[in-house]
Amino acid sequence: MIEVNELCKTFTRVVKDDSNKKNKKLKTKKEEFLAVNNVSFTAKEGEILGILGPNGAGKTTLLRMLGGILTPTSGSIKVGEHDYAVNQNTAKKHIGYLSGNTKLYGRLSPRELLITFANLYEMPKYEIEKSLEEIIKVMDMEKFIDNRIENLSTGQTQRTSIARCLIHSPKVYIFDEPTLGLDVLSSKSIIEFMKNEKKKGKTVLYSTHYMEEAETLCDKIIMIHQGExxxxxxxxxxxxxTNTDNLRDAFINLASERWDLGEK
Structure with missing residues (x-):
């Protein structure tokens, strides 16, 4: 389970300064903006929670905070009984985080990569061997487990990325656009993997642009726009x-209703 309360993330950006229009020289100023604004939710054990929204909505920033990559400006995150504010390293051991643009070490084989990460998680040797055997079978990696990653196909590389998240058997998976740019068969294998982990009682947070995919896969859905x-x-x-028959139209309806009525 993962519990998020009143999470916010503020960034600073440089914008054009129009305060003195008589001055023809271009001036800039810094201003703060909320990329994630007061987000709260709970994802339970054995639940797939979809996080949907357009580019720039704040999805990736949110997931990076949940994965311990970014530090929140305010708010709290708990994984099970572990509070990020108390001991983030312990909490992160229960998380498997996958970004859509994760970079792997090209000169290593998937086997070498998985062993490297298992050692970082301080797993005993017998556990590493057992976990490797299971993962190779589950992710159908037998044919390329000892090939260099730089020579793998896109689908094989993505399966290796997921295997990296799986090696330490986390309680919570955080997937940011895991099927982006993949062929139908590779996407299917990743979707089946998420379904199987749900059956094991794992928690899956899943961000995607593919609303039709989320519609059939997710138990609950969060729609996020402009950080909220x-x-x-x-x-x-x-x-x-929203009196609609698909999530895409439902999102458009909800976003238009909220922002066109002057709430923002």
Whole structure:
């Protein structure tokens, strides 16, 4: 389980300064903006939680905070009983984080990579061997487990990335666009993997642009726009609320309603 309370992340950006229009020289100024604004939710054991929204909505920033890559400006994150503010390193041992643009060490084989990460998690040798055997079978990696990563196909590389997240048997998976740019068969294997981990009682947080994919896969869905949660519920309840027959139209309906009415 992962519990998030009032999470915020502020960044500083450089913008054009129009305060003195008579001055023809281009001036800039720094201003702060909220990339994630007061986000709260709970994802339970054995649940796939979809996080949907357009580019720039704050999805990746949110997931990077949950994965311990970014430090929140305010708010709290708990993985099970482990609070990030108390001991982030312990909490992170229960998380498997996958980004859509994860870079791997090209000169290593998937086997060497997995052993390297297992050692970083301080796993005993017998556990590493057992985990490797299971992962190779589950992710169908027998044919390329000892090939260099730089020579793998896109689908094989993505499976290796997921295997890296799986090696220490985390309680929570955080997947940021895991099927982006993949062929149908590679996408299917990743989706089946998430379903299987759900059956084992694992928690999966899953960000995607593919709303049709989320519609069939996710138990609950968070819709995020301009750093804020604008809706939360099942696919069915969100469609009923907006009187639509798909999540894409439901999101457009909810986003337009919220921002066109002057709430932002």
């Amino acid at each position: 949660i604008i809706a939360y519920g099942t696919s069915k309840s969100l469609k009923e609320k």
